[in-house]
Amino acid sequence: MSEINELYQEIILDHNKHPRNWGKIEHNALHSEGFNPLCGDRLDLYLKFEDGKVQDISFEANGCAISKASASIMTSMVKGKTIKEIEEISHQFHDIITKGCEHIDEIDEELEVFCGVKDYPSRVKCASLAWHTLNDVIKKETKE
């Protein structure tokens, strides 16, 4: 069981069961759809910027525990952040899920649960779906 718990830690299971920032933002929100054709995971991301910062963010998803927890944690982390700050977190996240945590000196506490994902290559895409979708939404903002 201990090996299983490496990936499916309490925090992941909790975010899966009780996702934060779940739902739609009805008015004037940017929206992007994320899709993982391999497993049929689907994610709708809604985002509102104000004064260059994320004022509100929410999502709805149909997918595995890893992808849902990742979206839940991500939305909690980026609230109130600027695009530049988000890019830094996103960079660290991708570093973690592809290379693990050993080589990183300072890890964002919230991202520590993803340290084990690198050992499950087929699941890396589940973890990164939300972040790719966020990147997509941000592109819409910067274009405007």
Add this chain to the structure above:
Amino acid sequence: MNTDSNCQFDALKYRADFPIFSQKMNGKKLVYLDSAASTQKPRQVVEAMMDLYYKYYANIHRGVYQLSQKTTDAYEGVRTIVKEYINANSAEEIIFTRGATESLNLIAHSYGKVHIKEGDEIIVSEMEHHANIVPWQQLCKETGAILRYIPFDDNGELILEEYEKMLTNKTKIVSVVHISNSLGTINPIKYIFAKAKEVGAVTVMDASQSIQHVKVDVQDLGADFLVFSGHKIYGPTGIGVLWGRMPLLKTMQPYQTGGDMIKAVSFERTLFADVPGIFEAGTQNIEGAIGLGSAINYVNSIGLENIAKYEHYLLEYANAKVAEIPQVKVIGTAKEKASLISFILEDIHPHDVGTILDKCGVAVRTGQHCTEPTMKHFGITATTRASFAFYNTIDDINVFIESLKQVIETFE
């Protein structure tokens, strides 16, 4: 624990023919429950291919020297093995392809483009693998023909009344899967083809999931074409079979053109080879064909009837065990089923199930199984599928069930 003797089938003896089962998975016994995706290979098949390369390899249909003749004989001999296995009329009706997908594409291209016209109708079922949908969609797009789908009910059984209503003199092709890869349903193919014949349609049978489990007699079933892949019947990847009735094959155009499929070539024109050579351009997958022949011989040596009986016994046992877990919902509950169980777990995504089962040494398939429309029928995006072959044991199923309980525990 091993209660397999209940069925008087010595699974452990045959399991010993498969070297992969001496490997450990995460330090545990490998429980391989994904034979519907691809079967493991017995030593006999690998050795037949090694023999070819170590003892008598040369290109086929070319040299006058002994090695080439011996390889040619071995390659051509496999047509006879397949012919007898499916009860075809002649060895020349057996065409080697890369697999079932290529076989279906070949029919759509080489038969379809010659015979199908605007307004003609092609019928498939809603439970087809994408490989038996997309080639026909493409053909319809190019010719203006119409593609119709036989619906199925919530048990995963085809609604035959709806099928019969579809049949008219416009129906030119009926192409149906014998056993569904995602639901396990054994379709009443003989009845379906008999009805198709009443309106003069040509019948195509996707035997990818049946050829390794049940007796497939093309004469008895009333098929005009049959396709399957070698790697699902204990043979190598990259080899498959297209069987067709000779009078139909003779009306078809080539699929690919080039060397070895010609009688004579000049700068002005080319005279094509006879069937089956016309459909086998270029140097063929010689080792694949020889491996396939060896795989069919291996299956024959165990006896398809013994295999079918034992696999059914495994399925019944697994069904009973799965029924004891209330969170499991089985997808595909047809009366006639092959040895696989597709299921979902309340609130637990199949990919999480698959990852945790893998940690327990259990290999299952998760996803949509290349049957997106089938998943849509049930309002789901994916299932977990455990499929059984004769090298599986009651102990394998027990490990699977215990592991499934661990999955549920993890998410509680």
